[in-house]
Amino acid sequence: MARLLAASSTKLCSLLLLAITLFLAAMVNQSEAGIFDEIELIWGASRTFFFMDGDSEALALSLDQNQGSCFRSREKYLYVQIDVEIKLIDGDSAGTVCTIYTISEGPWEIHDEIDLEFLGNTTGEPYTLHTNIFANGVGGREQQFRLWFDPTADYHTYSIVWNPKHILILVDGKAIRDFKNNEDQGVGFPTWQAMRTFGSLWSAEDWATQGGRVKTDWTQAPFVSYYRNYNVTWCRPSPGVAWCGDEHKDSTHFDLDQKTLSDLQWVRDNSIIYDYCHDNVRFNATTIPKECTLQ
Numbered sequence: 001m002a003r004l005l006a007a008s009s010t011k012l013c014s015l016l017l018l019a020i021t022l023f024l025a026a027m028v029n030q031s032e033a034g035i036f037d038e039i040e041l042i043w044g045a046s047r048t049f050f051f052m053d054g055d056s057e058a059l060a061l062s063l064d065q066n067q068g069s070c071f072r073s074r075e076k077y078l079y080v081q082i083d084v085e086i087k088l089i090d091g092d093s094a095g096t097v098c099t100i101y102t103i104s105e106g107p108w109e110i111h112d113e114i115d116l117e118f119l120g121n122t123t124g125e126p127y128t129l130h131t132n133i134f135a136n137g138v139g140g141r142e143q144q145f146r147l148w149f150d151p152t153a154d155y156h157t158y159s160i161v162w163n164p165k166h167i168l169i170l171v172d173g174k175a176i177r178d179f180k181n182n183e184d185q186g187v188g189f190p191t192w193q194a195m196r197t198f199g200s201l202w203s204a205e206d207w208a209t210q211g212g213r214v215k216t217d218w219t220q221a222p223f224v225s226y227y228r229n230y231n232v233t234w235c236r237p238s239p240g241v242a243w244c245g246d247e248h249k250d251s252t253h254f255d256l257d258q259k260t261l262s263d264l265q266w267v268r269d270n271s272i273i274y275d276y277c278h279d280n281v282r283f284n285a286t287t288i289p290k291e292c293t294l295q
């Protein structure tokens with residue numbers, strides 16, 4: 001009996017291993033192409049330029065008083081990891097917003113979106129990294145962070161990890177935000193609408209900097225922000241590979257590791273400056289979003 005059990009559990013183990021291997025192979029389907037091939041400009045093309053920054057394919061977006069600029073990925077992804085290096089406008093960037101985000105197409109009322117928006121500031125004052133997550137059209141999940149370095153002095157890596165169990169936002173590999181799939185508790189989570197990546201540089205001088213008190217100094221224009229090493233790891237439907245949306249969200253592959261958990265704690269202690277879950281002016285015990293009481 002014991003031998004039989006042992007034999008069948010070994011078999012089970014190897015089956016599980018095979019399943020995990022196949023799954024990883026499906027998940028890590030890496031594109032070889034860089035930013036030149038992966039993205040297209042959708043507005044302000046005349047004021048943007050592609051260039052080689054050493055060995056890296058790079059893109060400069062610019063903004064003047066007439067218009068900003070914006071790119072999007074050619075592909076749509078259902079679950080993805082996006083890493084991109086960004087160098088923000090240096091000097092006086094008040095009123096400007098530089099973004100990297102993913103968004104689904106289709107009706108706004110049910111759209112999904114994962115946002116990183118860098119809110120500019122006057123010379124020497126810190127940028128704010130503003131984040132938000134929409135699922136099935138429900139957003140209002142703002143969290144803001146103070147970066148622990150000067151994001152204008154050099155490139156830093158910003159990542160969005162979206163898998164069936166978590167949405168993670170990372171800065172230089174450090175997790176700053178986790179949004180867990182709590183669908184079974186009635187909280188929306190993006191699970192079926194493919195999203196594209198967008199990056200943009202635009203003006204929001206009526207609200208971006210110090211609540212809109214500081215306007216853009218247009219004599220400093222054009223404002224330029226740089227993107228390079230756009231690296232996207234995503235699931236592609238292909239022969240023999242299940243569409244990744246079919247993967248079970250309970251796979252332990254998606255569990256947060258110890259480093260991620262301690263990064264998130266470090267960020268709570270050192271970097272977060274606004275969290276909708278702790279906004280007592282907006283919410284009370286009856287109106288607080290469900291996920292705030294779960295994570």
Ligand SMILES: *[C@@H]1O[C@H](CO)[C@@H](O)[C@H](O)[C@H]1NC(C)=O
Pocket residue numbers: 119120121122125126127128208209210211
């Ligand atoms: C700009 O700097 C001020 C003063 O340090 C700070 O309060 C504010 O949060 C910074 N960021 C933005 C986007 O206003």
Ligand SMILES: *[C@@H]1O[C@H](CO)[C@@H](O)[C@H](O)[C@H]1NC(C)=O
Pocket residue numbers: 081083231232233
């Ligand atoms: C792209 O990201 C994947 C997943 O994190 C990583 O394994 C790979 O090394 C990265 N590629 C480059 C060129 O940085």
Ligand SMILES: *[C@@H]1O[C@H](CO)[C@@H](O)[C@H](O)[C@H]1NC(C)=O
Pocket residue numbers: 284285286287
């Ligand atoms: C919570 O806020 C809602 C909407 O603002 C309000 O109607 C309700 O009375 C508040 N409840 C408590 C317990 O303060």
